[in-house]
Amino acid sequence: MNQTKRSLEEQRIEFTNGKFLATPLAGAIAWLLVGIAGLLLPMKTTVWVLFIATGCIAYLGMFISKYTGENFLDKNKPKNEFDSLFFFTVGQSILVYGIAIPFFILDYSSLPLTVGILTGLMWLPFSWIIKHWVGIFHSLTRTILIVLLWYSFPDHRFVAIPFAIVGIYIVTLIILKNRKRADS
Secondary structure: OOOOOOOHHHHHHHHHOOOOOHHHHHHHHHHHHHHHHHHHOOHHHHHHHHHHHHHOHHHHHHHHHHHHOOOOOOOOOOOOHHHHHHHHHHHHHHHOHHHHHHHHHHOHHHHHHHHHHHOOOOHHHHHHHHOOOHHHHHHHHHHHHHHHHHHHOHHHHHHHHHHHHHHHHHHHHHHHHHHHHHHO
């Protein structure tokens, strides 16, 4: 395949023109499942739902991307360095389980706090890549709200925190959906 070499700035512009709906939709679905599990299931099962659901966000995002027109796995798409960087941020979010698991072993109720904050950190570099404040909003709001809810509702951490994260995802999706109009 003969491709014209594109500069990093051209690739960044190309990346920035993406919809970015699949991954936040996947995150919202995963955290919704965790919140519902927190309402309905025993704690031991809810913990497993949290681990499995949040661990599957990237894979669910890849699946959803086929239906949002983003198709992350399209092999015909020209290589873009910012797609690679984005997947590295996803990998970074997965590696933070190395922090979450030891704290979980000491106090199982730390799980929504640690996983909720640590997996939301990928939004900061995303904001830089697309030159838009949405990732900063998502990461900061998510962190502040999770900490407040963790202290305010100690008996309902597996419900309050996941549903708050879903709410933040909904706002983020609205911002992402409308950012093209606002930038025009």
